[in-house]
Amino acid sequence: MTTEGLTSFDQANNSQSSAISADQLTKIYKTGFWLNQKVTSLQSCSLTVQRGETFGLLGPNGAGKTTLLKLLLGIVQPTSGSGQILGYKLGDRACKQYIGFLPEQAYYYDYLTGWEFLEFIGSMFGIEANLRRQRIADLLDLVGLPQSAARKKQLRQYSKGMVQRIGLAQALINDPDIVFLDEPMSGLDPVGRYQVREIILMLKKLGKTVFFNTHILADVEIICDRIGILNKGELIAIGTLNELLGTDKTYQVSGYGGSEAELKPWLLHFEEQGDMWHGQLEGDPQKFLEMLAGINAKIISMNLSRQTLEEFFIEQIRGGAKS
Structure with a gap:
């Protein structure tokens, strides 16, 4: 050619x-x-x-x-x-x-x-x-x-x-x-x-x-x-x-410092494990980080969370739903 x-x-x-x-x-x-x-x-x-x-x-x-x-x-x-x-x-x-x-x-x-x-x-x-x-x-x-x-x-x-x-x-x-x-x-x-x-x-x-x-x-x-x-x-x-x-901005967050009363209004499924806390953030991540600085808390990780392709694939195959 x-x-x-x-x-x-x-x-x-x-x-x-x-x-x-x-x-x-x-x-x-x-x-x-x-x-x-x-x-x-x-x-x-x-x-x-x-x-x-x-x-x-x-x-x-x-x-x-x-x-x-x-x-x-x-x-x-x-x-x-x-x-x-x-x-x-x-x-x-x-x-x-x-x-x-x-x-x-x-x-x-x-x-x-x-x-x-x-x-x-x-x-x-x-x-x-x-x-x-x-x-x-x-x-x-x-x-x-x-x-x-x-x-x-x-x-x-x-x-x-x-x-x-x-x-x-x-x-x-x-x-x-x-x-x-x-x-x-x-x-x-x-x-x-x-x-x-x-x-x-x-x-x-x-x-x-x-x-x-x-x-x-x-x-x-x-x-x-x-x-x-x-x-x-x-x-x-x-x-x-x-x-x-989906494009929902939900984040899985882990950190330490602050108090339960200050953190719980921001995080769904809030839980504490020793000195660390974990939860799910659905609000503005920038405002959340500014709030953490104000209560002397530190973040360790913040990961965007949504259904994985594998989960979606299995759901589709098992359910047979059309989209």
Whole structure:
């Protein structure tokens, strides 16, 4: 893919802020020996992801996350519903050069080295040889895979973490506008997870759109602009963390000094433990701190408190409530 191609594409689509849109996407599979049984993998899913947005899709195993990803990528056809990627209808081959994709469980050519594999993928996109070699070297550095190992070691000799890194490199080889990642942290150690998070944040700074599935809630809170939760094939929640978890300014406070009579009007659930006290502040934190200075009390900690993403996720999955 040439730089000129990217430029003309951007100019042709600069009026479109939506990178991904889905309207009532439904996928029903036929199973059984006579294909007379129906299983609904995705039901009436509608969502929009803006250009430059990082969107995280959460859900338990079997929720339909990978099905939605495959529908958006045009790998499978919807039973009903429609959608667009960068202004192209789902399944349109013309948009594939602008997309990068890391599957959760991909098949790679075992007897190729990592470098040979990336050369092969780059050649499929028509990237000129010199640019391809430079881009491969840069991507290997980016994903934390030594060039010596990539050049000499066959993929069948790679650990799961190394395979995940080479997969991430191939997803970026064409400098895509949208990157789809299916469980990108799978099989990685804490250092590898940190590196992938940094790569996604870097892609965000470059204006790329990132759409990924994951089970790791902590990564979602760090990375995502918005999240969606799928359960039993239905999108049951979607929004920013503030929209889903709330923005109530409640603080958990600990300190020492002062008296119960002076502190209790400010703090809910006030309690004392030895020389220390704890409570929940719902008022203005600045005024509270000024009050503490006036009564010769000191604060040890003040942490913003709200429902965690994990708590919200479990509540949604168990309750099945739509929002």
